Amino acid sequence: MYGFEALTFNIHGGYLEAIVRGHRSGLLTVADYNNLCQCETLDDIKMHLSATEYGPYLQNEPSPLHTTTIVEKCTLKLVDEYKHMLCQATEPLSTFLEYITYGHMIDNVVLIVTGTLHERDVQELLEKCHPLGMFDSIATLAVAQNMRELYRLVLVDTPLAPYFSECITSEDLDDMNIEIMRNTLYKAYLEDFYKFCQKLGGATAEIMSDLLAFEADRRAVNITINSIGTELTRDDRRKLYSNFGLLYPYGHEELAVCEDIDQVRGVMEKYPPYQSIFAKMSYGESQMLDKAFYEEEVKRLCLAFEQQFHYAVFFAYMRLREQEIRNLMWISECVAQNQKSRIHDSVVYMF
Amino acid sequence: MAGSSSWSRALMQISPYTFASIGIAISIGVSVLGAAWGIYITGSSLIGAAIKAPRITSKNLISVIFCEAVAIYGVIVAIILQTKLESVPDSQIYAPESLRAGYAIFASGIIVGFANLVCGLCVGIIGSSCALSDAQNSTLFVKILVIEIFGSALGLFGVIVGIIMSSQATWPAKTA
Numbered sequence: 001m002y003g004f005e006a007l008t009f010n011i012h013g014g015y016l017e018a019i020v021r022g023h024r025s026g027l028l029t030v031a032d033y034n035n036l037c038q039c040e041t042l043d044d045i046k047m048h049l050s051a052t053e054y055g056p057y058l059q060n061e062p063s064p065l066h067t068t069t070i071v072e073k074c075t076l077k078l079v080d081e082y083k084h085m086l087c088q089a090t091e092p093l094s095t096f097l098e099y100i101t102y103g104h105m106i107d108n109v110v111l112i113v114t115g116t117l118h119e120r121d122v123q124e125l126l127e128k129c130h131p132l133g134m135f136d137s138i139a140t141l142a143v144a145q146n147m148r149e150l151y152r153l154v155l156v157d158t159p160l161a162p163y164f165s166e167c168i169t170s171e172d173l174d175d176m177n178i179e180i181m182r183n184t185l186y187k188a189y190l191e192d193f194y195k196f197c198q199k200l201g202g203a204t205a206e207i208m209s210d211l212l213a214f215e216a217d218r219r220a221v222n223i224t225i226n227s228i229g230t231e232l233t234r235d236d237r238r239k240l241y242s243n244f245g246l247l248y249p250y251g252h253e254e255l256a257v258c259e260d261i262d263q264v265r266g267v268m269e270k271y272p273p274y275q276s277i278f279a280k281m282s283y284g285e286s287q288m289l290d291k292a293f294y295e296e297e298v299k300r301l302c303l304a305f306e307q308q309f310h311y312a313v314f315f316a317y318m319r320l321r322e323q324e325i326r327n328l329m330w331i332s333e334c335v336a337q338n339q340k341s342r343i344h345d346s347v348v349y350m351f
Numbered sequence: 352m353a354g355s356s357s358w359s360r361a362l363m364q365i366s367p368y369t370f371a372s373i374g375i376a377i378s379i380g381v382s383v384l385g386a387a388w389g390i391y392i393t394g395s396s397l398i399g400a401a402i403k404a405p406r407i408t409s410k411n412l413i414s415v416i417f418c419e420a421v422a423i424y425g426v427i428v429a430i431i432l433q434t435k436l437e438s439v440p441d442s443q444i445y446a447p448e449s450l451r452a453g454y455a456i457f458a459s460g461i462i463v464g465f466a467n468l469v470c471g472l473c474v475g476i477i478g479s480s481c482a483l484s485d486a487q488n489s490t491l492f493v494k495i496l497v498i499e500i501f502g503s504a505l506g507l508f509g510v511i512v513g514i515i516m517s518s519q520a521t522w523p524a525k526t527a
Binding site: 006007010015016017018023025 | 391480
């Protein structure tokens with residue numbers, strides 16, 4: 001019952017909630033980012049990071065470092081923390097934690113299928129996959145020729161199986177189909193996650209609804225902008241939008257007919273939360289849209305920690321860590337390529 | 352004295368000692384339920400938070416002690432109540448005085464038990480938040496402790512009223 005979770009939440013979730021809040025205190029602060037932005041070389045970055053919680057993961061790396069190594073080790077830390085929490089969790093928290101990784105699973109599936117299409121080596125692709133989204137039979141994805149085989153051979157045993165019902169066709173896989181498949185899978189995943197959170201009820205349902213609705217709306221806007229000028233029809237585009245969120249259903253109707261970014265802006269400015277995002281960009285500029293969305297997402301994720309006794313802190317923590325790894329990747333790339341003037345273009349500060 | 356409906360007649364035929372004993376059981380049983388509930392709420396958060404911030408363990412045991420105090424109140428009142436039980440001769444068991452004494456002890460037990468139940472819950476939930484906030488920012492501990500102190504006063508209110516209630520539980524004097 002909403003309001004009385006404090007009475008029974010701690011039986012199963014108290015320990016893990018305290019752990020995840022402890023992890024949150026280890027996220028990099030503005031002072032850390034300032035130090036990192038002053039670095040001249042990747043070795044300086046490694047030295048600054050060794051003073052933070054990433055220390056044990058980076059200290060054994062030999063110089064010369066690559067940016068991919070830094071990102072890989074930081075991701076490894078996230079994976080270790082996630083696995084520790086997952087093995088301690090009971091139902092329904094364990095299911096909730098698993099739901100968080102299905103997005104990565106979808107990305108990995110699409111990565112391998114695209115790579116196979118372009119004749120890349122399977123081992124090389126497996127190394128590029130996100131560790132949180134790995135599952136056992138992932139290497140056999142390279143064998144499938146079309147979606148039906150993909151489903152029958154590999155995906156029917158994975159948690160992604162129920163999301164495939166909408167996108168099984170017998171056509172061969174090509175770039176366009178794969179993108180549509182990715183977006184259809186992600187749409188099914190978001191809707192499933194949303195229903196699951198609603199079933200959990202209480203503060204979890206309320207906070208996760210807000211976070212997932214923002215995610216759904218952001219994807220709708222990105223799908224619209226990316227499909228302007230491609231051969232994706234309006235109906236196909238409309239099928240890729242999720243059936244919840246602030247934009248559902250009237251915003252989706254309007255977005256489906258947009259043909260350029262200014263029309264998208266016109267649609268989004270009718271919704272107060274998104275108006276502030278679009279107001280940050282001047283007309284005609286869309287590169288900053290990603291950063292504006294990330295900033296808004298980080299703001300909402302930090303607010304999830306304000307309430308106690310719910311599961312959304314786990315989701316928020318994973319997302320904040322991923323944003324931090326994105327920040328570190330950007331900073332490392334700028335430093336490695338000597339483009340330090342552009343560092344502040346894409347770093348999203350958390351606290 | 353028997354009422355007209357059979358229910359009230361049935362209630363009046365229940366021995367006052369039944370009511371008194373149930374009151375004593377409730378006072379200790381439900382108080383301990385409240386204390387235990389509060390302790391596990393605080394304890395699980397405290398254990399998890401102390402992994403990243405080990406310094407919080409010793410100070411935050413105060414929350415656990417406040418919850419424990421609730422159980423001690425229940426024990427004290429139960430002991431006081433059981434000293435109020437006196438034997439009365441058979442002819443007097445259903446006299447109005449006896450019934451009054453039985454009901455007074457019963458009420459006292461309920462008062463103390465349920466006041467301590469909610470007090471233990473309150474202190475436990477605040478203690479959990481206290482541990483988590485202390486782990487992030489150690490200046491918050493003393494401020495949240497003040498809230499806990501106010502919370503634990505609720506149990507004391509229950510104890511005071513319960514003791515007053517039971518102090519006027521006098522059984523009829525034994526006739527020679």
